[in-house]
Amino acid sequence: MLFVRALSGVVLAFTLAMAEAQMPQVVPGAAPAQAAGVAAAPAPGARTVPEWRRTDGYPFPARADVTRRLQFVAQAMQLREYCADATVANDFVRAQLQRFSSMTGREENCRTLLDY
Secondary structure, eight states: OHHHHHHHHHHHHHHHHHHHHHSOOOOTTOOHHHHTTOOOOOOTTOOOOOGGGOOTTOSSOOHHHHHHHHHHHHHHHHHHHHHHOTTSOHHHHHHHHHHHHHHHTSOOOTTGGGGO
């Protein structure tokens, strides 16, 4: 029961952090276009989204994105256990970290799991 409460707390904290990250930040003294939340020109090589598909003003991310991130949290917790357990073979841990890296799109190791 304690585990369920702790996991519920993690999910709530994650949801609140995601909501806060999605809120537009107004910088004092910024140009009026930036203060209104208008995006600047995209960086070279950045993927451009058609105007009709833009979701910049959404207060919360898509459910699929939240679900994916929560799954990453659960998988990272399991991988952290593998990293901390000296009886788990190094080859197995490396293979699991490579698999997780392919899902997250970034290079993962036992230290980067602390980001989740």
